[in-house]
Amino acid sequence: MPTRTEIICDIDQFKCNDGTCIPGKLACDGVPHCKNSSDSEDESNCLVIVVVVVVVVVVVVVVAVVVVVVVEVVVIVKVIPVLVQN
Numbered sequence: 001m002p003t004r005t006e007i008i009c010d011i012d013q014f015k016c017n018d019g020t021c022i023p024g025k026l027a028c029d030g031v032p033h034c035k036n037s038s039d040s041e042d043e044s045n046c047l048v049i050v051v052v053v054v055v056v057v058v059v060v061v062v063v064a065v066v067v068v069v070v071v072e073v074v075v076i077v078k079v080i081p082v083l084v085q086n
């Protein structure tokens with residue numbers, strides 16, 4: 001039984017469907033780099049990556065804003081009355 005050699009790309013590389021490894025920075029740069037590909041897979045699914053990054057950034061910002069608002073409300077409700085009484 002013949003054995004298939006699995007091509008393993010480095011962690012900073014993108015693996016094309018034909019097994020070719022290209023530098024990761026060439027993926028999603030708007031230029032097809034996978035040679036034997038009709039659908040230039042190094043340029044597909046890029047929108048999904050962008051959307052995921054945007055969603056993560058939005059979630060982080062929203063959480064940060066909520067934390068700041070909660071801290072400010074706690075200061076206003078708990079700390080200021082104590083300072084005013086003293």
Ligand SMILES: [Ca+2]
Pocket residue numbers: 026027028029030031032033042043
């Ligand atoms: Ca590319």
